[in-house]
Amino acid sequence: MTQFFDTLKQVVQSDGVTPTEGVVRHVHWQFRKLFHQFPCELQLSHSRLYVDRPGGVAALVNAMDTYDYNNMNFLQVMLRRYGGTFIDVGANIGSYTLIASEVSSARIISIEPHPTTFGLLTENVRRNKRGNVTCLNCALSGTENECTFEDNLESSINRVVSGHDTPGAFVRVECRTLDSVCRELEVFPDFVKIDVEGHESAVLDGFGEFCTRARIISIEGGESVVVRRWMQESGYLGPWFVHYKQHSLSTVKQARPEDPVFVHKSYVAEINSAGFCSPAISLANAAGVLSKCKQ
Secondary structure (H helix, E strand, C coil): CHHHHHHHHHHHHCCCCCHHHHHHHHHHHHHHHHCCCCCEEEEECCEEEEECCCCHHHHHHHHHCCCCHHHHHHHHHHHHHHCCEEEEECCCCCHHHHHHHCCCCCEEEEECCCHHHHHHHHHHHHHCCCCCEEEECCEECCCCEEEEEECCCCHHHCCEECCCCCCCCEEEEEEECHHHHHHHHCCCCCEEEECCCCCHHHHHHCCHHHCCCCCEEEECCCCCHHHHHHHHHHCEEEEEEEEHHHCEEECCCCCCCCCCEEEEHHHHHHHHHCCCECHHHHHHHHCCCCCCCCC
């Protein structure tokens, strides 16, 4: 019941769907659960998301389509305009991977540690015939070895745990650094989404020599002191929140908060050229770097 009302609150606050439409979808989802209508496929933008059971990610996609309306649309705009590689760290069953891979000119590296969840991720890539996606079954961290990963039924909350934690069910998974992945695949991490349930600092430590190469990083927990310090030292501005309908990046959160984004200072002009205002625009104007923000 708590999860029902939590999702309902997010639906009402969503920028991507009207409250009435979202509530109707969410009520329909409850009937699907009641009558065990799984597995099923859900509409996600111009893709189809296969889910084997009810879960948090599936419920949000069902109710809100592109459930992270602002970040997902912003990502597509930037990929279509500038191309490049999107690295989906903590891809889960593939919602962001499918959104990004709708841009056929983009290259997608999708990383998911949990073996069962990874199977659903690869199935979604296969069903949508996305030849621009490379899936990796590993965790990203600050070092390369093995790590302990939780094995909860709700896949979206599984995470890397340390020796100080006492997990219940768990699996052992391969750990890699983003640096080694980029070198092996010969890509640059142009756009990165990090959703790793508290393991963000270790993932950032694994960027290595690519720490300044990303254009935009979306990261859960991005307002923490540790993440903000890493971003500042690596030349990123933020944390900002995307307001897609207003074409702006702001320090003000959305009604339904989404993960904050950080933009490398060398990429602010491209954000401006794509029609998005940001708090950095006035600073850059003062330095004579940019023209006024395009309307």
